Amino acid sequence: MDLADLPSRRTEAWKWSDLRAAMSNQESVLIGTGAMPAEGPIAALAEMFGDGYGASALVVEAPGDTFESGITEGDAGQYGSVIVKAGATATMIERIGVSGSRLRPFLPAYARIEIEPGAALHRIVMQANSAPADERDAAIVLNEVVVKLGEGASFRQFVVAEGSRLTRIETSVTAAGGAVVEMNAVYLAAANRHVDLTSRVAHAAPGVHTRQLVRGVARKGGRGVFQGKFLVERAGQKTDAEMAHNALLLEEGAEVFAKPELEIYADDVACAHGNTAGQIDEDAVFYLRQRGIPDIEARAMITRAFLLEALPDWIDEAVRAEVEMRIDAWLGGTS
Amino acid sequence: MLELNNLHAHVVPEDGPSREILKGLSLAVPAGEVHAIMGPNGSGKSTLSYVLTGKHGYDVTGGSATFDGTDLLSLEPEVRAAKGLFLSFQYPLEIAGVPVMTFVRAAMNAQRKARGEPEVSAPEFLKLSKLAATKLRIDSDMLKRPLNVGFSGGEKKRLEIYQMLMLQPRFMILDETDSGLDIDALKVVAEGVNALRGAGRGMLVITHYQRLLDYIKPDRVHILSAGRIVKSGGPDLALELEKSGYDQFLKVD
Numbered sequence: 173m174d175l176a177d178l179p180s181r182r183t184e185a186w187k188w189s190d191l192r193a194a195m196s197n198q199e200s201v202l203i204g205t206g207a208m209p210a211e212g213p214i215a216a217l218a219e220m221f222g223d224g225y226g227a228s229a230l231v232v233e234a235p236g237d238t239f240e241s242g243i244t245e246g247d248a249g250q251y252g253s254v255i256v257k258a259g260a261t262a263t264m265i266e267r268i269g270v271s272g273s274r275l276r277p278f279l280p281a282y283a284r285i286e287i288e289p290g291a292a293l294h295r296i297v298m299q300a301n302s303a304p305a306d307e308r309d310a311a312i313v314l315n316e317v318v319v320k321l322g323e324g325a326s327f328r329q330f331v332v333a334e335g336s337r338l339t340r341i342e343t344s345v346t347a348a349g350g351a352v353v354e355m356n357a358v359y360l361a362a363a364n365r366h367v368d369l370t371s372r373v374a375h376a377a378p379g380v381h382t383r384q385l386v387r388g389v390a391r392k393g394g395r396g397v398f399q400g401k402f403l404v405e406r407a408g409q410k411t412d413a414e415m416a417h418n419a420l421l422l423e424e425g426a427e428v429f430a431k432p433e434l435e436i437y438a439d440d441v442a443c444a445h446g447n448t449a450g451q452i453d454e455d456a457v458f459y460l461r462q463r464g465i466p467d468i469e470a471r472a473m474i475t476r477a478f479l480l481e482a483l484p485d486w487i488d489e490a491v492r493a494e495v496e497m498r499i500d501a502w503l504g505g506t507s
Numbered sequence: 508m509l510e511l512n513n514l515h516a517h518v519v520p521e522d523g524p525s526r527e528i529l530k531g532l533s534l535a536v537p538a539g540e541v542h543a544i545m546g547p548n549g550s551g552k553s554t555l556s557y558v559l560t561g562k563h564g565y566d567v568t569g570g571s572a573t574f575d576g577t578d579l580l581s582l583e584p585e586v587r588a589a590k591g592l593f594l595s596f597q598y599p600l601e602i603a604g605v606p607v608m609t610f611v612r613a614a615m616n617a618q619r620k621a622r623g624e625p626e627v628s629a630p631e632f633l634k635l636s637k638l639a640a641t642k643l644r645i646d647s648d649m650l651k652r653p654l655n656v657g658f659s660g661g662e663k664k665r666l667e668i669y670q671m672l673m674l675q676p677r678f679m680i681l682d683e684t685d686s687g688l689d690i691d692a693l694k695v696v697a698e699g700v701n702a703l704r705g706a707g708r709g710m711l712v713i714t715h716y717q718r719l720l721d722y723i724k725p726d727r728v729h730i731l732s733a734g735r736i737v738k739s740g741g742p743d744l745a746l747e748l749e750k751s752g753y754d755q756f757l758k759v760d
Binding site for chain 1: 596610
């Protein structure tokens with residue numbers, strides 16, 4: 173596998189996130205053999221570059237386990253597979269950190285997650301970028317999980333991502349009967365940052381309940397990408413699925429690309445999707461300013477509330493505080 | 508307290524040409540007085556309230572507006588607010604995700620900060636809020652909900668007056684505060700407004716109908732037509748209008 177095998181903007185699933193172009197200055201490290209595996213480019217790159225990829229499997233048997241993992245520069249290790257045994261519950265927190273542009277960090281991670289019948293997994297992904305907002309960092313963050321949900325199992329995910337030269341966080345879910353899927357996210361695309369949240373939920377059996385709310389903001393020179401697909405197979409009767417993506421373009425020159433997709437083969441389903449990208453309501457800003465709140469704070473207050481609506485209520489207080497702090501820092505630091 | 512002198516203003520829509528709405532409006536509201544502005548649709552009532560509070564999309568092309576002798580028109584909206592100018596909106600905005608009390612406290616502290624005053628303490632704020640809510644018969648649960656989201660027209664108007672009681676402005680502009688209120692709600696709201704009448708405060712009550720003025724008694728009544736005050740008088744003027752309509756005053760030019 174070499175550079176030419178990586179997806180580019182001519183590849184439909186990657187059309188807004190040109191991995192080949194982003195990786196072109198890393199060609200020297202791309203030495204591989206064989207063709208692209210069926211799992212796709214993130215799996216292939218994680219196998220090649222993720223230290224210890226696939227070496228460790230995590231098995232959760234007891235209820236209430238919480239485990240944290242992180243990938244940072246120089247340490248791209250990640251669990252290759254996670255199994256949550258029937259009846260068990262677990263919370264998984266992943267922190268992905270980027271702190272500067274000199275290292276050219278390359279952080280691919282790929283994992284298979286199996287949630288057995290009746291089991292529950294909460295997954296939180298926090299991708300931060302503490303490099304100065306105006307700096308053109310070179311970090312490439314690729315993170316993909318493929319989730320298999322058993323009957324009556326639940327998978328609840330929350331992602332907050334600040335992007336990098338190219339960040340793609342991808343989630344693919346296949347849900348069995350009566351499963352519950354929730355995949356909310358917040359993205360914050362400052363100047364020179366690219367954040368791509370791509371997801372796919374296959375409703376393969378009856379009665380799956382899916383909710384997805386993604387809220388994002390972008391500033392001048394920042395780019396947000398949302399690709400969400402709900403597939404309802406013929407067997408997926410009584411699927412109840414809602415997808416919403418709403419973005420605020422905070423400045424002229426901000427970019428958001430969105431592709432919400434419903435593909436439905438069953439006839440008795442309730443599926444809805446909504447997608448908006450617009451500017452902050454100036455009348456609302458004026459209302460706050462008329463009450464004495466300065467312009468910058470008024471905008472931050474409205475934007476913050478807009479983003480926090482995507483924060484699920486199952487997130488515990490410490491993590492919630494961390495997410496809020498991150499959002500506040502982003503809004504304060506770049507407004 | 509508030510003095511407008513030969514004020515000219517255009518509305519500047521995002522699409523389309525600007526139009527002159529205020530065409531030489533002069534008005535003086537001394538401290539301690541309540542003045543009513545009445546006028547037909549399109550006479551410039553709302554434009555006046557937005558120009559005074561500094562909303563975007565309006566261009567002042569002539570004349571002056573001063574508040575306690577300070578040029579109002581050069582100030583940012585939040586600075587005008589901190590100086591004590593308050594607008595009760597005709598259509599209050601819905602602010603998703605921001606609870607009423609969080610918002611009002613932020614506004615209160617922002618104003619205090621701008622004036623160099625200390626922040627309001629949590630117990631003090633709660634006490635003030637309880638008093639205001641009781642006076643306006645506002646359910647305390649409503650104050651925990653996002654600002655105006657899903658509120659009825661009447662609830663929104665009541666909440667405007669709640670904010671007014673909390674922020675204790677020195678000059679209030681009430682833009683069609685009576686619209687959307689039934690008679691009982693109107694009395695409650697008027698009571699709240701009247702509680703803020705006083706020696707150091709001024710008020711401009713903008714309304715279409717005389718009804719509100721039965722409960723908020725004005726010292727002076729002005730008739731606005733085509734961007735200008737065409738007649739001023741005592742409270743009787745409002746009654747006269749109610750009886751015989753605007754037409755008699757609109758044929759001035």
